[in-house]
Amino acid sequence: MGAYSMRNQASQPSHRASMNEVAEKAGVSHQTVSRVINNSPNVSRATRQRVEQVIRELNYRPSNSARALVTRHTKTIGFIAGGVNYYGPISTMASIESVAREHGFYLSVAIIDEREYTRQAFEEIADSFLDQGVEAFLFLAPTVAMVEAAVSATINQPRVILTSTFEEQERAMEGSSSASSAVSPSTRNQLDADLVRFVGIDQVAAAHKVIDYLSELGHRDCVFFSGPEDWGDAAMRLKAWQRYSHELGWNARTLVMKSWDASEAYEEARKLISETSREQLPTVVVASNDLQAFGVSKAFHEAGVRVPEDVSVVGFDDVPGADFHVPSLTTVRPDFEALGRSAMQKLLGMLGIGEGSQTAGGVNGTEAAEGGVDEAVEPGIGSELIVRESSAAPRRK
Amino acid sequence: MGAYSMRNQASQPSHRASMNEVAEKAGVSHQTVSRVINNSPNVSRATRQRVEQVIRELNYRPSNSARALVTRHTKTIGFIAGGVNYYGPISTMASIESVAREHGFYLSVAIIDEREYTRQAFEEIADSFLDQGVEAFLFLAPTVAMVEAAVSATINQPRVILTSTFEEQERAMEGSSSASSAVSPSTRNQLDADLVRFVGIDQVAAAHKVIDYLSELGHRDCVFFSGPEDWGDAAMRLKAWQRYSHELGWNARTLVMKSWDASEAYEEARKLISETSREQLPTVVVASNDLQAFGVSKAFHEAGVRVPEDVSVVGFDDVPGADFHVPSLTTVRPDFEALGRSAMQKLLGMLGIGEGSQTAGGVNGTEAAEGGVDEAVEPGIGSELIVRESSAAPRRK
DNA sequence: TCAGTCAGTGTGAGCGTTCACATACGTTCT
DNA sequence: AGAACGTATGTGAACGCTCACACTGACTGA
Numbered sequence: 076m077g078a079y080s081m082r083n084q085a086s087q088p089s090h091r092a093s094m095n096e097v098a099e100k101a102g103v104s105h106q107t108v109s110r111v112i113n114n115s116p117n118v119s120r121a122t123r124q125r126v127e128q129v130i131r132e133l134n135y136r137p138s139n140s141a142r143a144l145v146t147r148h149t150k151t152i153g154f155i156a157g158g159v160n161y162y163g164p165i166s167t168m169a170s171i172e173s174v175a176r177e178h179g180f181y182l183s184v185a186i187i188d189e190r191e192y193t194r195q196a197f198e199e200i201a202d203s204f205l206d207q208g209v210e211a212f213l214f215l216a217p218t219v220a221m222v223e224a225a226v227s228a229t230i231n232q233p234r235v236i237l238t239s240t241f242e243e244q245e246r247a248m249e250g251s252s253s254a255s256s257a258v259s260p261s262t263r264n265q266l267d268a269d270l271v272r273f274v275g276i277d278q279v280a281a282a283h284k285v286i287d288y289l290s291e292l293g294h295r296d297c298v299f300f301s302g303p304e305d306w307g308d309a310a311m312r313l314k315a316w317q318r319y320s321h322e323l324g325w326n327a328r329t330l331v332m333k334s335w336d337a338s339e340a341y342e343e344a345r346k347l348i349s350e351t352s353r354e355q356l357p358t359v360v361v362a363s364n365d366l367q368a369f370g371v372s373k374a375f376h377e378a379g380v381r382v383p384e385d386v387s388v389v390g391f392d393d394v395p396g397a398d399f400h401v402p403s404l405t406t407v408r409p410d411f412e413a414l415g416r417s418a419m420q421k422l423l424g425m426l427g428i429g430e431g432s433q434t435a436g437g438v439n440g441t442e443a444a445e446g447g448v449d450e451a452v453e454p455g456i457g458s459e460l461i462v463r464e465s466s467a468a469p470r471r472k
Numbered sequence: 473m474g475a476y477s478m479r480n481q482a483s484q485p486s487h488r489a490s491m492n493e494v495a496e497k498a499g500v501s502h503q504t505v506s507r508v509i510n511n512s513p514n515v516s517r518a519t520r521q522r523v524e525q526v527i528r529e530l531n532y533r534p535s536n537s538a539r540a541l542v543t544r545h546t547k548t549i550g551f552i553a554g555g556v557n558y559y560g561p562i563s564t565m566a567s568i569e570s571v572a573r574e575h576g577f578y579l580s581v582a583i584i585d586e587r588e589y590t591r592q593a594f595e596e597i598a599d600s601f602l603d604q605g606v607e608a609f610l611f612l613a614p615t616v617a618m619v620e621a622a623v624s625a626t627i628n629q630p631r632v633i634l635t636s637t638f639e640e641q642e643r644a645m646e647g648s649s650s651a652s653s654a655v656s657p658s659t660r661n662q663l664d665a666d667l668v669r670f671v672g673i674d675q676v677a678a679a680h681k682v683i684d685y686l687s688e689l690g691h692r693d694c695v696f697f698s699g700p701e702d703w704g705d706a707a708m709r710l711k712a713w714q715r716y717s718h719e720l721g722w723n724a725r726t727l728v729m730k731s732w733d734a735s736e737a738y739e740e741a742r743k744l745i746s747e748t749s750r751e752q753l754p755t756v757v758v759a760s761n762d763l764q765a766f767g768v769s770k771a772f773h774e775a776g777v778r779v780p781e782d783v784s785v786v787g788f789d790d791v792p793g794a795d796f797h798v799p800s801l802t803t804v805r806p807d808f809e810a811l812g813r814s815a816m817q818k819l820l821g822m823l824g825i826g827e828g829s830q831t832a833g834g835v836n837g838t839e840a841a842e843g844g845v846d847e848a849v850e851p852g853i854g855s856e857l858i859v860r861e862s863s864a865a866p867r868r869k
Numbered sequence: 870t871c872a873g874t875c876a877g878t879g880t881g882a883g884c885g886t887t888c889a890c891a892t893a894c895g896t897t898c899t
Numbered sequence: 900a901g902a903a904c905g906t907a908t909g910t911g912a913a914c915g916c917t918c919a920c921a922c923t924g925a926c927t928g929a
Contacts, residue, residue, distance in 0.1 A: 093886090104908070119906085119908090139603055139886095141885035141886035141887085144538050144884090144916085145886055145914045145915095149536075159562060160566075168583070176582065181600075182580065182581050183579065183580055183581075184569060184580075185579075186566045203573070203576075206536055207547075208537060337796035366796070370796045373796045373798055394792070394793065398734065399766040400798070401769070401773050403770075501878065502916080513876090514877055515876095515877070516877060534916075537916090538917090539917075541886085543916085543917065
């Protein structure tokens with residue numbers, strides 16, 4: 076066995092063949108080998124085959140480092156993700172990765188706990204990505220603090236920031252070319268340089284979907300459980316919600332939670348129940364995420380308030396299991412997959428990839444089939460309203 | 473503004489300073505600069521400060537590519553993750569990343585949909601990581617097929633495979649040095665070379681915890697909802713479960729699901745209820761994950777079978793929201809964080825890092841506090857039993 | 870006093886690519 | 900026939916770093 080494994084080069088564990096070795100063994104120059112591996116057209120059929128044969132024999136792989144050294148392209152994207160313990164981000168990340176891979180990019184990932192988040196930790200990570208030589212940055216920035224850090228990080232590479240606060244951010248960016256702006260002078264250049272983009276769930280559209288649906292059922296008395304104020308998604312969701320429910324003349328109250336967890340919403344709901352007569356309860360509670368909705372739902376259950384007969388409950392996210400909750404949860408499912416895809420496509424666009432440029436190396440039809448990189452994509456990603464048992468028409472109109 | 477930004481080098485966007493430029497400006501040789509950035513002791517205080525000053529002025533960063541080219545160390549680990557849509561993996565991944573970062577490694581991530589998994593897709597990814605030049609591999613391999621692919625991939629780098637089937641795998645590995653083995657000859661070398669390790673949740677211990685707990689409550693009549701057969705975790709969980717419940721002389725039945733989702737378990741539970749008289753129902757249902765438990769729980773609820781008064785329900789994973797289910801779910805919480813940490817430490821150990829070796833660059837006390845890289849760590853990662861409302865003593869003993 | 874040591878520094882080669890050229894040869898056009 | 904061109908190939912220099920080694924001068928110890 077040992078003897079066998081020593082006989083052919085391919086299975087020698089340690090040594091990694093170089094381009095020169097291939098060239099020598101194939102009787103050509105290193106440059107010809109280079110042409111072969113880069114699919115240059117100007118190589119005769121015979122030579123190409125000979126070289127490819129040797130490449131296989133030697134189990135040759137081009138050195139990414141050497142290549143990156145001269146081309147200055149590492150084909151690597153740095154991805155800093157916060158809030159990953161919550162459901163949405165992971166599907167987003169999966170689609171980001173998949174688009175990156177389709178285009179031959181590597182995804183270098185850093186996960187940051189948004190609870191233990193510090194500016195310093197953030198910059199250390201960004202710094203290490205800079206050391207690594209990433210070509211672009213992707214920030215999954217759930218909290219306002221992280222968005223700010225992502226915006227003001229001093230990097231020259233293109234970056235896309237995933238956050239629902241994009242509307243406000245973009246307004247701020249437009250303002251930044253003129254005088255007043257919350258952005259510090261040192262970051263001004265990057266912003267002007269058009270190297271920062273935003274993508275996020277369109278919270279306005281989502282809020283409209285929910286309210287329109289509930290409105291049609293006859294609801295107009297509601298309590299909204301908001302997520303933590305320092306989370307961009309929560310803030311935008313709240314704002315959109317308040318504005319539209321106000322427009323429709325609803326009686327809408329808001330309870331701002333400090334966390335996304337079920338427990339706090341549960342406690343708040345208990346308080347609400349105990350402080351309010353049954354007749355005074357809202358006809359519907361809208362929560363900022365499914366966990367909160369679970370908590371609220373549980374509190375109602377324990378107090379003998381029936382869902383949806385007495386009060387409807389609506390969540391947000393459509394976490395796994397929401398469909399088999401008791402009662403199953405009406406909720407909003409954002410298109411996280413589209414979010415990730417859009418973010419990545421934006422980024423590729425900024426890198427000059429995707430339109431019609433040199434997407435070298437056997438690209439299959441997938442890209443075309445999916446409509447390619449749509450440059451004109453709006454920042455707001457859509458959501459779907461999933462109606463289940465927890466919502467119904469109110470008893471009293 | 474433009475004039476200002478041109479004046480100092482640091483904010484010039486495009487040009488990236490090289491070591492030689494630093495050397496020249498500091499009036500030293502490139503080698504001295506190299507010594508400074510690598511913390512070589514043999515540099516005088518004065519020189520070091522001067523060089524560091526210039527480094528700051530020029531905003532110099534060593535080129536990772538150039539360095540990797542000569543050292544042959546990319547400081548990058550390739551992580552192929554399957555089954556990421558389910559809850560466990562993401563926390564595992566977070567702790568993997570954090571340990572990697574602590575040791576100055578980059579984590580290059582690929583996510584593979586275990587449903588659309590093909591051998592070819594897998595090998596393309598492994599191949600791209602090889603192209604990238606990763607120093608080691610980490611496989612999060614939930615299904616048996618992925619474990620096999622991970623084991624038999626022809627790579628010379630160390631790899632750690634995260635799977636609960638480690639016991640069987642390790643037995644197979646031990647056997648592989650002698651004649652008979654399921655492993656193909658071409659992979660024999662790597663296996664012998666001691667470059668493959670396994671880490672996983674200790675399903676036996678977890679099963680014991682659940683059964684001991686239930687046993688003490690007085691249960692001995694049970695139905696076990698198993699996960700898909702082709703998932704390693706499910707298979708091991710099932711095996712451990714069956715063996716131990718048999719030992720205790722339980723009346724234990726098993727239903728094997730095709731998926732981890734709530735819906736199938738829900739349907740199966742309905743079937744169970746309709747086919748069985750109330751008196752014949754088990755006193756407890758143990759599910760392979762929380763979603764299944766939700767499905768079962770819902771079916772009972774709809775049929776008027778009370779949980780836990782009539783039947784107890786136990787889950788696995790402790791997904792977010794399990795604590796506010798109606799009723800809140802008794803479940804097993806595996807230590808995913810420890811799983812990831814252990815995997816990464818094993819990998820670092822194989823790379824010769826962590827014991828007492830040159831962990832260059834300001835390592836804080838964290839490592840020591842956590843006990844460092846414990847080489848002797850057993851493959852089985854522990855779990856915690858979380859007792860909640862869904863389980864209680866059976867009415868009839 | 871002079872070899873020996875050692876901290877501090879410099880020199881040149883080489884890592885494995887790509888890039889900008891230069892060269893060789895065959896074909897086509899006038 | 901000779902210029903002009905296109906195809907197929909080769910040559911050498913760069914990319915920015917680390918490594919092995921050589922060098923300098925100051926301090927040591929006999």
